[in-house]
Each structure stands twice: as structure tokens, then as C-alpha cells.
Amino acid sequence: GVAKTGAGQLNDGARRLAGQVGDGLSRMPPRGPSESDKASSELGTPSVVRATTLNPADTYGRGLAPLLFPVALWSFSLIAFLLFKPLNERAVGGRTNPLSIAIGGWLPAAALGVLGGLVLTGVLDVALGLAPVDVVGTVGLVSLGAVAFVAIDHFLRAAFGAVGGLISVGLLVLQVGTAGGLYPMETAPMPLQVLHPLLPMSYLVDGLRITISGGEPAHLVRDALVLGSVLLGFLLLTTLVVVRQRTWTIGRLHPQFRF
Numbered sequence: 001g002v003a004k005t006g007a008g009q010l011n012d013g014a015r016r017l018a019g020q021v022g023d024g025l026s027r028m029p030p031r032g033p034s035e036s037d038k039a040s041s042e043l044g045t046p047s048v049v050r051a052t053t054l055n056p057a058d059t060y061g062r063g064l065a066p067l068l069f070p071v072a073l074w075s076f077s078l079i080a081f082l083l084f085k086p087l088n089e090r091a092v093g094g095r096t097n098p099l100s101i102a103i104g105g106w107l108p109a110a111a112l113g114v115l116g117g118l119v120l121t122g123v124l125d126v127a128l129g130l131a132p133v134d135v136v137g138t139v140g141l142v143s144l145g146a147v148a149f150v151a152i153d154h155f156l157r158a159a160f161g162a163v164g165g166l167i168s169v170g171l172l173v174l175q176v177g178t179a180g181g182l183y184p185m186e187t188a189p190m191p192l193q194v195l196h197p198l199l200p201m202s203y204l205v206d207g208l209r210i211t212i213s214g215g216e217p218a219h220l221v222r223d224a225l226v227l228g229s230v231l232l233g234f235l236l237l238t239t240l241v242v243v244r245q246r247t248w249t250i251g252r253l254h255p256q257f258r259f
Contacts, residue, residue: 065130073149082165106154114147152234158242200226
């Protein structure tokens with residue numbers, strides 16, 4: 001009797017549950033293929049990933065421009081002292097202040113370097129649509145880089161002559177890989193990572209990346225200070241070369257010619 005009573009209660013409960021489930025199903029809106037796909041997508045991907053680019057370089061050329069500027073400026077400074085004498089020999093033999101002689105030999109090439117940098121900036125902006133986010137900063141940094149690179153090549157030519165030109169070519173090739181303009185330096189071999197902060201082109205690349213596409217202003221200030229220090233440092237080194245060349249030796253008075 002007890003089993004019969006329990007079975008009856010279980011049967012009544014199952015019928016009530018079935019009725020409630022059926023009532024719930026009848027209240028659900030009709031579901032088509034699109035609703036099923038949406039539900040599957042939401043259940044399969046419960047979170048949404050959104051990517052935000054803080055400083056976009058929309059085109060490949062815009063991302064590569066920070067490297068092309070320094071390469072062009074360094075190439076100009078290398079060629080400039082094939083056309084200009086690094087030092088005025090008559091002034092070196094006279095009583096002119098050595099710093100004035102160094103600046104006098106550097107200034108014409110530096111002025112042409114700034115002019116060339118401005119022309120290059122204008123062509124890339126107007127003709128190719130570079131559109132830097134900071135035009136004034138780009139022009140200023142290109143000009144600073146031009147005069148600094150000319151100061152480096154001026155010293156090399158004044159101190160080592162034709163060999164200085166070969167040293168400059170070697171530095172140009174080396175800096176293409178160490179400047180960080182082609183790929184992140186974190187992915188470069190360790191020797192290149194070590195040289196990266198020691199060579200001046202790295203700072204011009206970093207600064208132009210900020211003025212063209214945007215970035216940390218503190219990095220831009222650091223880059224400008226480093227390039228300014230390079231300019232002053234190499235002008236002083238060239239001044240020391242002038243002082244040294246005023247010390248006449250037997251070898252300079254009677255140079256040995258080799259055939």
C-alpha cells in the first residue's frame with residue numbers, strides 16, 4: 001500500500017514538472033538560424049578583445065621614414081667633405097682661434113645639411129603625405145641631426161683624412177642595423193643591442209618616430225639632448241685636432257712619399 005501511494009505521488013509530480021516545462025517552452029520566442037548562431041558565438045566567446053593603437057603608423061613608408069631620414073643625412077655629411085676642405089690650412093698655420101677654425105670648416109656643410117633636410121622633409125610631407133603629428137618637432141630634429149652628423153664626419157676627415165671617410169662608411173652600415181629602424185632591438189643579436197645606445201643614429205630614429213607618429217615627450221627631450229651633446233663634443237674634438245696640427249714635427253715638415 002505504501003509503495004502504491006508513493007508511486008502515485010511520484011507520477012503526479014512528474015506530470016506537474018512536465019506541464020511546467022511545456023509551459024516554459026511555449027513562452028520562449030521562436031528561434032531561427034541567426035539566433036542560434038548568435039547564441040553559440042556569445043557562449044563560445046564570452047569576452048570581447050579590442051585593440052587600441054596609441055601612435056599609429058598607418059603605412060609602411062611612415063614607419064620606415066624615421067630610418068630613411070638619418071641614412072640620408074649621414075650620407076650627405078659623408079659626401080660633403082669630398083667637396084669642402086675640412087680645415088682651412090692657412091688659418092691653421094696662422095693665429096686664428098682653433099675653435100673658430102673648427103666651426104668655420106663645419107659651418108658650410110652644416111648649413112647645406114640643414115637645407116637638404118628641410119627639402120627632404122617637405123618632399124615627404126607634401127608629395128608623399130608623411131603628415132607628421134609634430135611638424136615643428138620633425139623639422140627641428142632633422143636640422144639637429146644634420147648638423148650633428150656633419151660634425152662627426154668633419155672630425156673624421158680632419159683627424160684621419162681619406163681614412164676618416166672609410167670609417168664614416170663603416171659607421172653608416174653598422175648603424176642601419178643598430179638604430180632600431182628596421183625591427184625592434186629586443187629581437188636583434190646581443191652585440192647590436194649593446195651598440196644601439198652608443199651610436200648617434202639611434203637617437204635620431206627614436207626622436208623622429210615620436211615626432212612623426214607620436215610617443216613619449218620625455219624620450220624626445222632625451223634624444224635632442226644626446227644629439228646636441230654629440231654636436232658640441234665633436235666640434236671640441238675637431239678643435240683639438242686643429243691644436244694638434246699646429247704642432248709641427250719632422251714628419252710633417254718632410255713627409256715621406258711612398259710609391
